[in-house]
Every structure is written in C-alpha cells, then in structure tokens.
Amino acid sequence: MEQAAQAASGNGLKLTLAWAFVGIPLTWGVIQTCINALQLFK
Amino acid sequence: MSFLSRDPTIAPAGYSRWLIPPAALCVHLCIGEAYAFSVFNLPMTKLLGITQSAPDDWKLTDLGWIFSIAIFFLGASAAVLGRWVEEGGPRRAMFTAAICFGSGFMVSAVGISMHALWLVYLGYGVIGGIGLGIGYISPVSTLIKWFPDKPGMATGMAIMGFGGAALVASPASVWLMSYFNTPSHIGVAETFVTLGVVYFCFMMVGAWLVRVPADGWKPEGFVAPVQAQKLITTSNVYVYEALKTPQFWLIWCVLCLNVTAGIGVLGQASAMSQEMFPGKVTPLAAAGFVGLMALFNMAGRFFWASTSDYIGRKNTYFCFFVLGAILYAIVPYTGSIGSVVAFVCAYAVIFSMYGGGFATVPAYLRDMFGTRYVGAIHGMLITAWSMAGIFGPVLVNYIRQYQLDHGVASAQAYNVSMYVMAGLLVVGFFCNLAVKAVDARHHMAARNLDLAA
Numbered sequence: 001m002e003q004a005a006q007a008a009s010g011n012g013l014k015l016t017l018a019w020a021f022v023g024i025p026l027t028w029g030v031i032q033t034c035i036n037a038l039q040l041f042k
Numbered sequence: 043m044s045f046l047s048r049d050p051t052i053a054p055a056g057y058s059r060w061l062i063p064p065a066a067l068c069v070h071l072c073i074g075e076a077y078a079f080s081v082f083n084l085p086m087t088k089l090l091g092i093t094q095s096a097p098d099d100w101k102l103t104d105l106g107w108i109f110s111i112a113i114f115f116l117g118a119s120a121a122v123l124g125r126w127v128e129e130g131g132p133r134r135a136m137f138t139a140a141i142c143f144g145s146g147f148m149v150s151a152v153g154i155s156m157h158a159l160w161l162v163y164l165g166y167g168v169i170g171g172i173g174l175g176i177g178y179i180s181p182v183s184t185l186i187k188w189f190p191d192k193p194g195m196a197t198g199m200a201i202m203g204f205g206g207a208a209l210v211a212s213p214a215s216v217w218l219m220s221y222f223n224t225p226s227h228i229g230v231a232e233t234f235v236t237l238g239v240v241y242f243c244f245m246m247v248g249a250w251l252v253r254v255p256a257d258g259w260k261p262e263g264f265v266a267p268v269q270a271q272k273l274i275t276t277s278n279v280y281v282y283e284a285l286k287t288p289q290f291w292l293i294w295c296v297l298c299l300n301v302t303a304g305i306g307v308l309g310q311a312s313a314m315s316q317e318m319f320p321g322k323v324t325p326l327a328a329a330g331f332v333g334l335m336a337l338f339n340m341a342g343r344f345f346w347a348s349t350s351d352y353i354g355r356k357n358t359y360f361c362f363f364v365l366g367a368i369l370y371a372i373v374p375y376t377g378s379i380g381s382v383v384a385f386v387c388a389y390a391v392i393f394s395m396y397g398g399g400f401a402t403v404p405a406y407l408r409d410m411f412g413t414r415y416v417g418a419i420h421g422m423l424i425t426a427w428s429m430a431g432i433f434g435p436v437l438v439n440y441i442r443q444y445q446l447d448h449g450v451a452s453a454q455a456y457n458v459s460m461y462v463m464a465g466l467l468v469v470g471f472f473c474n475l476a477v478k479a480v481d482a483r484h485h486m487a488a489r490n491l492d493l494a495a
Binding site for chain 2: 011014015018019021022025026028029030032033034036037038039040041042
C-alpha cells in the first residue's frame with residue numbers, strides 16, 4: 001500500500017514531463033504545418 | 043540485460059497507465075519520420091553537383107527505392123518478428139527498434155559520404171525498415187492491456203504519433219540541412235547523423251518509460267465482460283491459428299483497400315492539387331495542402347480510433363468505406379467547378395479516414411482474436427500496408443499517365459483514378475460486411491494459454 005501511495009505521488013510530475021516531452025515537438029510541428037497551410041487559402 | 047527483460051517492466055502498484063501513451067509516442071513520433079523522407083530526395087540528387095545534378099549524381103528514380111525498401115522491411119519484420127515482440131515485452135522491442143532505426147541513419151550517412159547508394163538502401167531501407175516494423179507494433183498490445191476499457195483510443199494515440207511525426211520531421215530536416223549546408227557541400231550526411239542520434243535517444247526514453255501491467259490488473263471501476271459480445275471475444279486465438287481464419291484475411295483486405303485508396307493519392311497530393319486547379323494552387327500552396335493532409339491524417343487516427351470504442355470497429359470501417367467512396371466520387375466534381383475549398387474539405391475527411399484505418403485496426407483485431415497475441419497478429423496484418431504501398435501509387439500514377447497519353451487534359455487526368463479508388467472502397471465495404479465472430483474451434487484452451495504465457 002505504501003509503495004502504491006509513493007508511486008502515485010510521483011506520478012503527477014512524471015506525467016507532466018512525459019506528456020511535455022512528446023507534446024512540445026508535436027505542437028511545434030502542428031503550428032509549422034498550419035502556418036504553411038495558410039498559403040493554400042491566400 | 044535484465045533492463046530489457048519482461049520482469050523489470052512489470053508496473054509497480056499505483057503506476058499511472060497514462061504514462062504508457064507518451065512512451066508509445068516516443069517511438070511512433072520517431073519512426074513516423076519515414077513519411078517525411080521525401081524531403082531528402084532532391085538534395086540527394088545534388089550531392090556531387092551541389093547547385094544542380096551532376097551526371098554521376100543519384101537519380102530520383104533510384105532514390106525512390108529507399109522508401110519502398112523501408113516500407114517492405116517494415117511489413118516483413120512486423121510479420122516475422124511479431125511473436126518475438128509479443129513474448130519479449132515492449133521494452134526489448136522498443137530498444138531494438140531504437141538501435142535499428144538510429145543505426146539505419148548512421149549507415150546511410152556513411153553511404154552518403156562515400157556516395158554509395160547501396161549503403162543507403164541497406165541503412166535506411168533494410169536496417170531502418172526493420173526498426174520501423176518492430177517499433178510500429180511494439181507498444182500496441184501493451185496499450186490494449188492497459189486500456190481494456192478504451193483500446194481504440196489508446197492505440198489511436200500511439201499510431202497518431204506515426205501520422206504526426208512527419209509534421210515535426212519535415213521542417214526539422216529542412217532546417218538541419220540548411221544548417222549543415224555550405225557552398226561546397228550539401229549537409230545531408232550530417233543531418234542523418236544528427237537525426238540518428240536524436241531519434242535513438244528519444245526512443246530510448248520510451249523504452250525506459252514503458253511498463254506492462256501486472257497479471258490481473260484492471261483499471262479502477264472496470265468490469266471485464268464475462269460473456270463475449272457479438273463481435274468482441276473474451277477468448278484468445280493463437281497467432282498462427284489466426285491466419286487460418288477468414289476474419290484475418292477479411293480484415294487484411296479491409297486494411298489493404300482502405301490504405302491503397304489513401305496512399306495512392308498521398309504521394310501525388312501536391313502534383314494533383316496543382317494540376318486540378320491550374321493557376322489557383324501554386325507550388326507553395328500545394329506544399330501547404332500536403333501539410334494539411336498530414337494534419338488530418340494524424341488527427342483522424344485519434345478521432346476515429348476513439349470513436350470506434352463507442353460505435354464499434356465494424357461500424358467505423360463502414361463509415362470509412364461509405365463516406366470515402368462518396369467523397370472520392372465527388373472529388374472530380376470539385377475540380378470541374380474550380381472549388382479549392384470543396385476539394386480540400388473532401389480530402390481532409392478522406393485522409394482522416396486513411397489514418398483512422400491504421401489506428402482502428404489493432405482494436406478490431408483485439409475484438410476478433412483476443413488480447414494475448416494481438417501484437418503479433420497485428421504485425422502480420424501490416425503486410426497489407428506493404429502491399430497497398432505498392433498498389434496505390436502504381437494505380438494512381440499509371441491511370442493518370444494512361445489518361446494523359448490518350449489526350450485527356452491534365453486537370454481531368456485524375457478523374458478515373460478517383461473513381462477507381464471509390465470502387466476499391468466499395469469492395470472494402472463488402473469485405474467488412476463479411477466479418478463475423480471467429481469460430482470457437484480457433485480459440486485457445488485455457489490450458490494452452492497458460493503454457494503460452
């Protein structure tokens with residue numbers, strides 16, 4: 001039980017870092033694509 | 043190498059299952075770079091001539107084989123190594139994929155420096171292709187085990203990364219090449235080395251993060267159905283036994299036809315948009331169109347796979363085939379009325395369903411064949427993608443050329459291709475319609491399941 005509680009308490013930071021690690025490059029790629037795609041409607 | 047064995051990857055109590063999708067994304071966001079490989083093609087035709095192609099420079103037709111070899115080895119390795127991936131656990135598979143994919147770039151970089159094309163075929167095509175195959179299937183069954191309540195959404199999230207990787211890889215590769223470029227040297231080799239190192243490290247983070255759930259683990263509040271539903275089994279089918287079922291081959295056809303329709307157009311999207319709307323769509327705008335399609339390809343993977351958790355896999359594929367066939371049939375009309383907006387909207391939905399087809403299929407297999415060998419069965423199904431990768435572009439390119447040779451104007455040269463694609467989706471509709479629950483004689487007995495475990 002104690003181990004589970006410890007694991008759960010560390011999860012918040014781990015989750016934030018893990019999702020930021022994959023989310024930041026992906027968001028950058030999406031923004032770059034949207035900027036380029038605007039050319040289509042100019 | 044205990045780090046790589048299955049036991050250390052068993053999650054401790056309290057481990058959040060929401061850490062598994064980013065682990066899977068670490069791998070898929072890297073290997074999906076394959077979709078952006080074409081950004082290297084033109085620079086690689088000027089490695090000797092620098093400003094323009096020299097007589098000894100590589101030709102575009104020769105370079106096109108790099109991607110084809112990689113996709114072939116993706117399918118072959120996923121099919122051959124699926125059981126090895128399944129039985130060794132996700133960490134060993136992700137680690138191996140990282141080694142293969144990273145070293146594939148390194149070997150290719152050596153090939154580019156020595157101007158030896160066979161080394162690039164071997165590096166990116168063969169070694170990198172094997173990394174692609176292992177990496178693609180490595181997190182699938184793990185995600186399904188962690189998310190028995192939302193298997194479509196979970197695998198959709200990972201496979202979304204494969205679709206989205208090109209959005210990152212394409213501008214990043216262009217930037218790296220311009221960074222390493224000098225007046226006397228094209229920086230492709232250095233770009234490959236950088237990408238190899240970065241992708242290896244990124245994928246290793248995924249290998250470190252991934253965990254398998256402990257035996258008997260289930261999400262809080264989740265009650266596993268005791269009785270099989272109409273199209274969702276509670277039993278398991280052994281990996282090679284699945285090949286003996288008509289359901290496997292029907293789903294193989296479903297995936298192959300859905301992918302053939304999309305992949306054929308994907309390779310021609312830029313040229314097609316410019317030829318169908320001459321004067322309206324510039325090369326720059328066409329590049330924007332390709333990017334936008336990649337965005338919908340990515341978003342569709344998550345959207346449709348998540349939707350399939352609510353409406354069922356079979357119904358999701360019905361949407362793809364009915365809506366897809368109608369939209370493909372409408373595309374020539376959008377060209378005839380000169381509506382770029384209608385053309386873009388039609389393709390946005392088409393490409394969302396192209397991506398959705400990839401992302402929904404692991405959950406479809408889980409429903410049909412159970413969780414135990416879903417990763418390995420998915421690996422064998424990936425051969426449908428390899429076949430589609432050959433059929434799709436060949437169909438679109440040859441039909442277009444045939445039309446042009448017979449005096450059809452370039453703006454209308456794609457019309458027949460679109461009707462053929464619509465026809466393929468109608469065939470896919472009937473394949474999907476024929477999918478029924480797997481006969482109980484193919485199910486593994488509980489005793490065999492223990493032995494297999």
